[in-house]
Amino acid sequence: MCVYLLLEFQSSVDRLMAVRLLTYVGLLYQDLAAAGEIPHGGKLPPVLPIVLYNGQAPWTAPTALAGLAKEAQTADSFALSPLSPPLNSLGGQAPIRRALRLPDRCLE
Secondary structure (H helix, E strand, O other): OOOEEEEEEEOOOOOOHHHHHHHHHHHHHHHHHHOOOOOOOOOOOOEEEEEEEOOOOOOOOOOOHHHOOOOOOOHHHHOOHHHOOOEEEOOOOOOOOOOOOOOOOOOO
């Protein structure tokens, strides 16, 4: 089994970073499927997206899709919370945060 590590290096705050990472993960899955690397009926491999931010100002953008959705669209109703990427800040005024949250059990 392999785990795909998706690293995004960012020097400025991108308000829609959570959407961009979701797009990257979706495109990776499409590419794997097109290449025949996901057997018929097989499960998708786990992807760990990490944003490494080194900007001067603190990170102010939402780190989860739920933070971008309207109030009526909660994380519970759409199961968005597992799609929140960890944010690691490298320097500037923002402290380094390590939020690596791995599932109890990886996908098979």
